[in-house]
Amino acid sequence: MILKEFIKETQKNQMISTLLKHYKVESVKWGYKNIKDHAHYNVDTGTLELSNRYKRIKDSQVKNFLTTMIHEIRHAMDSKKYGWKNFKQMYETEIELQIQAKKHIYKDNKYEIEAEEFGQKNWKKWHTQFKKEGLI
Numbered sequence: 001m002i003l004k005e006f007i008k009e010t011q012k013n014q015m016i017s018t019l020l021k022h023y024k025v026e027s028v029k030w031g032y033k034n035i036k037d038h039a040h041y042n043v044d045t046g047t048l049e050l051s052n053r054y055k056r057i058k059d060s061q062v063k064n065f066l067t068t069m070i071h072e073i074r075h076a077m078d079s080k081k082y083g084w085k086n087f088k089q090m091y092e093t094e095i096e097l098q099i100q101a102k103k104h105i106y107k108d109n110k111y112e113i114e115a116e117e118f119g120q121k122n123w124k125k126w127h128t129q130f131k132k133e134g135l136i
């Protein structure tokens with residue numbers, strides 16, 4: 001019996017494209033980058049960056065992979081909704097507000113809080129679905 005220790009690249013890519021399609025952010029600029037996190041929405045360039053460091057992901061990393069993907073997709077959704085330049089401006093204004101209030105520019109940032117809640121709220125249903133489809 002072969003233990004499915006790793007999620008293969010094709011399955012990972014299939015999950016990514018399903019998520020981008022479902023949340024209608026395929027039109028948002030995206031690309032691969034050598035980054036530590038599974039994904040990152042780059043506010044400055046309006047690009048959803050996907051890590052090319054992990055060709056395969058371990059079973060133990062699936063939750064983190066899904067929550068990160070969905071969190072970053074939420075930023076991409078905002079970017080699509082407002083236009084990425086407007087969203088960049090809004091994000092910078094939010095950082096200014098947190099600085100003035102002597103709060104944390106990331107932890108207290110409303111866009112980060114929304115994105116994190118979105119990821120936490122939605123990862124499980126995707127986990128269930130991808131499991132059903134045999135992707136994980």
Ligand SMILES: [Zn+2]
Binds near residue numbers: 075112
């Ligand atoms: Zn974020």
